[in-house]
Amino acid sequence: MTVTVPGPTLGVVGGGQLGRMLAEAAAPLGVEVVVLDPTPDCPAAPVARDQVVGDFDDPDAFDDLAARTDAVTFEIELADSDLLNRVAADHGVSVNPAPETLSTIEDKLVQKRTLADAGVSVPPFRRVDDADDLRSAVAEFGSVMLKARTGGYDGRGNVPVSDPDEAENAMAAVGGPAMAEAFVDFARELSVIAVQGDSEVRTFPAGENVHEAEILRETVLPARTTDEILERAEDVARDVLDTLSGRGVFGVELFETTEGAVQVNEVAPRPHNSGHWTIEGARTSQFEQHVRAVLGWPLGSTRLRCPTVMTNVLGTVEESQPARLSNVEAVLEDPGASLHWYGKDAVRPLRKMGHVTVTGEGDGGTHSLLEHARDLREELQFETTDG
Structure with a gap:
């Protein structure tokens, strides 16, 4: 395999925050991105080469995307797997992860049955x-x-x-x-971002996830658990990838039970919110890894750089309306903090509008880092605007 720069054009079904961050990661590699999304000027549009405006089950939009790209992937499970199969055949483009994997994952019952039948531990x-x-x-x-x-x-x-x-x-x-x-009696929730490459699998260290009202609030690295559990979590993630087809990044959400077992909660065949920490906290981000993997390029290092906490910035307004984020200087002035804004046109209650990542130094503990990340998040405020 010979890799040259500038590289191919990658089509992405979905132009939300994941599509935006995929385009940001692709650019330094010389890879241009075209996204397909039903929302004009979607969050990925400012950083992608172009956008095809169309629904996630629009045959004409899929044909347009495939005709303009060398490979296709997706950042949302609403992508039509039958259309992905068809454009792969009709246009001769590679589609990864495999459309049949999307068919398996998008139905939670089918997903769980597939994992259970393969001997993967699930509730x-x-x-x-x-x-x-x-x-x-x-x-x-x-x-x-x-x-x-x-x-x-x-x-x-x-x-x-x-x-x-x-x-x-x-x-x-x-x-x-x-x-x-x-219901699982769990000690903590974990996730592993796993990458299926052309001929190898790599896993990022397991992160510890903190949820409230079923929404991810923070991801903490290293996870506050034993080395044995961390190793087991990565092994389970590899077992999950053995049951699925196609290249790319997979977010594997896990339960660490109070009895010390590791069970799979859900799997996402795409970059995952709990992997956003990798942008600052790992040698290679999950988004760059996904671009590399779906193009069949060599994978990057998954090594943790330093203790890292990612915290989501969620909408706090009472109803959907245009708004902007204020007090961002609290994050920008912090030498260990990074702000990511997703460019969404309206704020809704608990909508993910961005995230803040805070990195530490050396082998220090993560508890104080987590508290600091929460304090920074609380400094940020939404101000409604007229659009």
């Missing part, structure tokens, strides 16, 4: 089609997390259920066929 689960099924699941597992099989993210589509009398309302909330998963 007990069962299919739920109606309220009676859900009541049976509660009777079998006790408290459960009811998950919409498709379309859920950032806590949307997830409903905790512990009382059979809650079944009707819970099913109405998820809005269709679902999966019930037994």
Whole structure:
């Protein structure tokens, strides 16, 4: 394989913050990016070469994207896997991760069955089609997390259920066929960003994730657990990649149980929010790794540079409206902090608008770093505007 610069043009289905950061990472490699997204002037548009405006199931838009690029990937599970298969065949472009992997991942029940059948440790689960099924699941597992099989993210589509009398309302909330998963008595939540290259797999060190209301708030590196658990987490992530096809970055969310086991929560076939720390905290970011991997190029180092904490900047306004972020000097003046703004046109309650990463020095502990990251985040304020 010969790699030259300038390189090929990469098509990305999805132009949100992940598409934006993929384009930012691709540029230094001489790779231009064209994104496909239904929102004109999407967050990735300012940094990508161009945008195809179209829905994630628009055949003409997919044809346009494939005709203008040498390889195609996706940053959102709403991408139509059948269309990805077709453009790969019709236009002769590589599509990674493989469309069949997307088909497996986008349905949480199919995802869990695939992992369980491969011997990967997952929490007990069962299919739920109606309220009676859900009541049976509660009777079998006790408290459960009811998950919409498709379309859920950032806590949307997830409903905790512990009382059979809650079944009707819970099913109405998820809005269709679902999966019930037994609540896990976990010590902490972890994630591993794993990379499937052309002929090798590399894993970043496991991060510790702090959630509130089902939304990721912080990721802490190194994770505050034992070396044995960290090693096991990376092994489980590699087992997950053995069950899936195609090159690219995969976010593997995990539970460390109170009994010391590691179980898979969910898998994302793309760069992941819990991997944003890699931009400042690792030798090679997850976004550069994804670009390298989907193009079949050599992978970069996954080594942790230093203790690192990433904290999400979430919308705090009461309803969707244009706004800007103020007090950013609190972050910019901090020598160990970095601000990432996603360029979204409106702020909504709990919408991910950006993130702040704080890096430490040497082998120091992460607790004080986490508190510092939280303090910086609290300094940031949203001011509504007229657009």
